Amino acid sequence: MKFSISREALLRPLTLVAGVVERRQTLPVLSNVLIQVEQDQVSLTGTDLEVELIGRTVASQVDEAGSATVPARKLMDICKSLPDQAEIQLALEDNRAVLRSGRSRFTLSTLPVAEFPNIEDGQSSVELSLPRGTLKRLIDATSFAMAQQDVRYYLNGMLLEFGTNLVRAVATDGHRLAVASRSAEIQVEPSQKLIVPRKGIMELVRLLDDGEDPVSLTLGSTHIRAHTGDFTFTSKLVDGKFPDYERVVPKGGDKVLIAERTELRQVLSRTAILSNEKYRGVRLNLEEGNLRVMANNPEQEEAEENVGVEYTGPAMEIGFNVGYLVDVLSVLDEDRVQLTLADPNSSALLEEPGGGDALYVVMPMRL
Numbered sequence: 001m002k003f004s005i006s007r008e009a010l011l012r013p014l015t016l017v018a019g020v021v022e023r024r025q026t027l028p029v030l031s032n033v034l035i036q037v038e039q040d041q042v043s044l045t046g047t048d049l050e051v052e053l054i055g056r057t058v059a060s061q062v063d064e065a066g067s068a069t070v071p072a073r074k075l076m077d078i079c080k081s082l083p084d085q086a087e088i089q090l091a092l093e094d095n096r097a098v099l100r101s102g103r104s105r106f107t108l109s110t111l112p113v114a115e116f117p118n119i120e121d122g123q124s125s126v127e128l129s130l131p132r133g134t135l136k137r138l139i140d141a142t143s144f145a146m147a148q149q150d151v152r153y154y155l156n157g158m159l160l161e162f163g164t165n166l167v168r169a170v171a172t173d174g175h176r177l178a179v180a181s182r183s184a185e186i187q188v189e190p191s192q193k194l195i196v197p198r199k200g201i202m203e204l205v206r207l208l209d210d211g212e213d214p215v216s217l218t219l220g221s222t223h224i225r226a227h228t229g230d231f232t233f234t235s236k237l238v239d240g241k242f243p244d245y246e247r248v249v250p251k252g253g254d255k256v257l258i259a260e261r262t263e264l265r266q267v268l269s270r271t272a273i274l275s276n277e278k279y280r281g282v283r284l285n286l287e288e289g290n291l292r293v294m295a296n297n298p299e300q301e302e303a304e305e306n307v308g309v310e311y312t313g314p315a316m317e318i319g320f321n322v323g324y325l326v327d328v329l330s331v332l333d334e335d336r337v338q339l340t341l342a343d344p345n346s347s348a349l350l351e352e353p354g355g356g357d358a359l360y361v362v363m364p365m366r367l
Helices: 005-021 072-081 132-145 198-206 259-273 322-333
Strands: 001-008 034-036 040-046 051-058 061-064 067-072 087-093 096-101 104-109 126-129 157-163 167-174 177-182 192-197 215-220 223-228 232-238 257-260 281-287 291-296 301-307 314-323 334-343 349-350 358-362
Touching: 001 005, 005 034, 005 040, 005 072, 005 087, 034 072, 040 198, 051 198, 067 072, 067 104, 072 104, 072 215, 072 314, 096 349, 126 132, 132 167, 132 177, 132 215, 132 322, 132 358, 157 198, 177 322, 192 232, 198 232, 257 259, 257 301, 257 349, 259 281, 259 301, 259 322, 259 334, 281 322, 291 358, 301 358, 314 322, 314 334
Parallel strands: none
Antiparallel strands: 001 061, 001 087, 034 040, 034 067, 040 051, 051 232, 087 096, 096 104, 126 215, 157 167, 157 192, 167 177, 177 358, 215 223, 223 232, 257 334, 281 291, 281 314, 291 301, 334 349, 349 358
16 A cells, blocks of 8 residues: 545545544554555545444545555644645555655554454445435534433434434433424435434534535434445444433423523523532522522522513422523524423423424423
8 A cells, every 4th residue: 555645635534534433442453544545545434333434535646555554543643743735645564554744754553454343234224315404403403412321321322313304303311302303305204213322423413514415324223324425424323212202392381481592591601600510500580571590509609690581470480400401592593592381390391482493391400
């Protein structure tokens, strides 16, 4: 293997592929990136056995086709540290990868290509295509609510649902729920529900932009695969049953208030400064035309803010984890937010006034 390539042509795919590679690995070869050169095409593959990402780029010159695995982070750090527009030559010499650029020379260890794992192709049942921006907005609107390291492993990911003319993303950590839906020109019969692990979602969204260019998805029984431009992303699916989220959405809340989203978020963020660091609880006192937000902590410090809201109805007090409310207000993209409440022990429903593409459920706290 021997080829030349510009720094920029190598760095973008390498940076994205290296993001999949875990720093601490049980298998040494998993901290490497697989480089394969054929004709003028260079492909880079990184995997952690759960998620795999292949990036493709074009070499400026290929002297010898071939393949090698080299340490992903070291190669990326070397490329980043080289000057802009530098020309890089990479060659395999005596089972070592030698990188030359200008007057610099780096020799990197390699591991046998045969040891590099390949995520097997599962049975692919459905193929579909939708605008990248559609999928990106669904993930952006819901990903904050995924669990991080819950023993209910199926919560450490996102439910993606594909039906006829509909795509939906759902995430929950048991304390809050985010559901976002978009219409799309797809035909999936019967509808498919897949749980994509947290890391898979985070890597997938890095490949998407707000544009209308299509992303092609292949839905299998054990994997999801996405093709965007020069990248092929594959993730294993979480084998489990996602909670019935429609049962969690509160129905029949009779107290509806509408507030300015940015103002309410700033008020909650300021009040949170003096909340209990462990529980992050704030009390909301709802009265006609006004919402009073209060917090205190074990040091006997207190914060109180008032914010004008559109509300007519009985007074009510309810407690929440302030972080959960701020997260929702940060992803809603309307200027105003509608909050629907029933009583101090029932979950709150947050959405755009009159409903919209997304809805959020936050459980109350006893304070």
